[in-house]
Amino acid sequence: MLLSRGTNIFANYTRKKLRKFVKAKRHIVPTQLDNFSSHTCSVNTWSPLASAFNTKPSRMLSLQFSKDATGLFDVPELKEPEGFYLLKENAIHATQDLVTECCSSDRSRKMVEVFDHLSDTLCCVADLAEFIRMAHPQAKYSHAAEDACIAIGGLVEQLNTHKELYEALLDVYKNGDKFPTTDVDKHVTKLFLFDFEQSGIHLDEIKRKRVVGLNESILTLGQHFMNGSLQPRAIPKTKLPENLRQHFAIDGEKIIVTGLYADAHMEITREAAYKIFLYPDPHQESLLTELLRGRHEMATLCGFPSYAHRAINGSLAETPDLVLDFLTLLTKELKPRAKKDFEEMNLLKKAQYQYSKDISPWDVPYFTGQARQNKFNLNTSELAPYFSLGAVMDGLSGLLYNMYNVTLEIEETKHGELWSSDVYKLAVKHKTEGLLGYIYCDFYERQGKAHQDCHFTIRGGKLLPDGSYQDPIVVLHLNLPAPSWSSPSLLTPGMVEILFHEMGHALHSMLARTQYQHVTGTRCSTDFAEVPSILMEFFAMDTRVLRTFARHYKTGEPIPSELLERLVGSKSVFAASEMQLQTFYSMLDQRYYGAERWGSDTSTTHILEKVQTECYGLPYIQNTAWQLRFGHLVGYGAKYYSYLVSRAVASWIWQKYFAADPFSREMGEKYREEVLSHGGGKPPRAMVGEFLGREVVAENMVEALMTDLDHKKMKVEALRLH
Template identity: 55%
Template sequence: MLTKAIRALSSWGLFFRAHNNQQVRYLNKSRFAHFNNIQQICRQGGYEPLFGSRTGLFELPELSDPNGFYLLKENAITQAEQLIAEAMYSHRKRKMVQIFDDLSDCLCRVADLAEFVKVGHPQGRYAQAAEHASLAISSLVEKLNTNRELYSALRSVIENGDIVPTTNAEQHVGRLFLFDFEQCGIHLDEERRQRVVALNDHILYVGGQFLQNSHRPRYVRQSGMPENLRAFFNRDGSENLVVSGLQADCSNELVREAAYRIYLYPDDHQLGLLDELLRSRHELARLCGFDTYAHRVLKGSIAETPENVETFLSYLSAELGPRAERDYQEMMGMKKTRSRHVKRLEPWDVPYFTSQAKLNKFVLDPREYMAYLSLASCMEGLDMIFNALYGINLEVVKPERGELWHSSVVKLVVKNATEQSRNSLASHMGVIYCDLFERPGKPHQDCHFTIQGGRRRSDGSYQIPKVVLMLNLPRGESGVPPLLTPSLMDNLFHEMGHAMHSMLARTEYQHVTGTRCATDLAEVSSCQLKWLLALTRLELSSKPARHNCRFSMRLWTTSIIQNTH
């Protein structure tokens, strides 16, 4: 199937041809030309309808106003209370796993939505309202995690069977719900259970503090820095120099050494936080019946035990050892060309000489390959991949008024190509909101947010998945489409892999839909898509004459290696 897909993708070269330093007329006729015209669209206020009633964010009528989050939260709490009562009712009619999945869905549809809006919406009122809703739902979840009656009702079904026969998949989902309970210590006595709750809160707080502090710049008095190095560092307006990173790309070894030693100098406060984090994690694991925190984290994963992880890492180290030695000797040789008295490679040398080795071997101006990588070209390529592999298409659609949170967001509908001619409703598999462009105040992170998980409803219909794809791509200059580097294109393909995982899962229960699978499986679809991208590059670049495409093998390979970190 992959070979067929790669062959089908050879036509992608047609889209690259449009950028041979000429014009983008072809791409402007593309179904994805919208992505290349984003500057003009934003200046015009977006592509939502200017008139008509407002539907609200994500087509939720309540969210035509920020106060709608209060209504969503209250409705979710009311529905949750009804489902809890149903789960504990001795004469219930439905399977326990169906009730629990309904409970999970009603809470997740508010919590997941709020998690995105509080970081992704540019308007403070929406973000603040979303944060309040998120806190309220999180508080309710914490209470449910300590509800012994609810836990006992579920455990009885898992151990003794339900009122009607259940499938293997339903039993698996039920065990996952039970595992979530027990991760929170629900099976312990009251004193130890409260200690588990307190430890979980403490671990979240301490871990957050540690991560936040790990990116703080360091300050050193100018008098403590050799005079010939001071110009390489910024000043904070007083007598201090600011060391905000490792200066890994600086050719001056003394600057790299100074930055390394200062930025990574042991911090007693950070060491204290780390010790407290490790101690608390170990106590939590022991309370929950595990030998170590590693045993707790790995339970239910592919690795299963710390011993298996150690075996894997030892094998990997042995396999990579000779290659690492060759790289080390090559970097040593590069360093010796600069000084005859070099005895070893220092830690601050490795990133610099790694970068230099790539530049020396693959000399290429990024402008040579970026001209081929417009965002519309990449979206065309993704559409071809998905059609060849899965028989689906991406379609840019016009949103409802008030559905989007920013004028640069593009709405994609995922459609089953084999069903489109017969039943438009059946062909509709999900929605991907593409929030791809950088803007002031937007988080600098590439990620995939689930807004609504896919699942089978009680009436037999299917709740389609809705996700947000968030990246920080440059918009492009006026009259020039957004152009991507290979690393940005890899990020796009990686996150689109997560989105497609959500679209194609089609699970009966939302608790296990898409990326809500085992953590060590969540990256499979993204890695597969990036791997296929690499194969596609070689397929396309090996046939320049056939497609009149001047994007050669050398250009692909060089661009990839230059942008690999």
């Protein structure tokens, strides 16, 4: 209920239009002018921001108690691990007082304000503890944080069954509050109510207990399915020809296949890995079937036609009907475009192998890589020197200055504030509004660090009773190569895109100025939360943006135009077939979780075969069960479509507002004012439709995606002619 938007997911009152900063047709922040004044500038012309990120961190970190130290994230209680106990106890006591206030007849403020205060009290402990549990290198801190997570989770479960609390909120929703409310108040109240009812609190006791039991069962099934999806497959050595065994790990008399070996040069190796690794597993099939049935029963008990209706409720798409319309139309439009991609892959395959069959599913990743190499002749060592981490961060700061009048500034940290010595703290500052919040940059690989690129909300923004604003705090958690003493961290183009993507999430948190933390920044539906981050990917691969910062870390020379064009063009290779694959995944996810149920004699593999025939350009391979390796069916159940809808909306925004000028201050401020500033505080479909001036329906979203694909195709063709 109260934590669902804060811990499970990843605004602006100023209306002034500020003049764009333009210098010799370049869009750069003032601190960067020297950086671009010469093609042969030296290292010492880097801005302070670039210099900080291009230098190996040298500050000393002490994780031991000191009387002069602050706590983690500058929280005084967290000077020691035991501080989590104090934070937890304070949250529990505050929660008791706030629940009493909600249920009181002489409440002195809006119900939604009390509920948001309650949500903020819990999230400020749970979000921080969840990150430290995952990220802190010392076991005593991670264990203390985990204990706090468990305690707050248990408290939330109690609140989810607090009938009096639920009925007080329901009464306000149905009959209105005794205090005047706004549309935002009503929207956020509805979100709180929906979070409550997902646990079945509105049902009779027998049904409610069944929902609770199903939730526990689904959690267990999902964990077992995820674990099984990652397990290697072992077969007897005799099942493979002797000349093929050498390509796989051998354990005694068994061959161990750990994945799909998509980069293997020999076709027979890729084929063998595909058929062995994806061979049907009866136990995984049983787990997935029980998971799907359990989620369907839980959803119908709570009053939804299907689990998809429950999962998509309140999202940008709003209903499974819109999702299915979108995916069906997208399938139709992609078919001829993807067919051309596969025909080109066939030509590549026949040129490489004298006697070969047509392209197969195990060939697609390999020949996509081959096409990029053949057409664009790119390699990481050629590109990486132009993308030092400092240069990329400088480019981001310059872009944000032009779009939003915002800069990123390195801020000195206090003793004890960090969990690792190689973390940077960025202050996000607006020229007229001042400090907007803090981004902690945990960018580098290190031993024991989780291998995931993500954005964590540590503290959400919200309007405080005295009229000030609770500035947000977030962490960007990446796995970039650490700098050495002789060179900075050098990024691949893929890493640059990831950094821009995750910065898009952080900016959603920083630029929002919502009344309630329950809906600040990324605390919104998945299909809407990904829009700002995917939009940033368009900036990351735009040649005009790249030219402002891509320069050699030693000489300062800008990246050659011809190399830059090849880089951007390479990102467009076989884009249609890749999108078709994502559409197939999304449609399968909807079929599994949709209202149309399937009989007890129908396996998930039979459904897979049917959907693949309808939606994908390559045939199903008999005796394989790809879905049993697809862990996203647990975490993104009925919401895997979100990536495509988010990409459609982001493409649409890019084409309408930024394709002509990615540095436009006018468009940037309009985007912030009408979209980013509201976080999840407005119904997303209506908000996005108003911003774009057209209704968010299947036809318009597919049109945006096809326009983007055709533009990418033109880039590839233009480079081919040269």
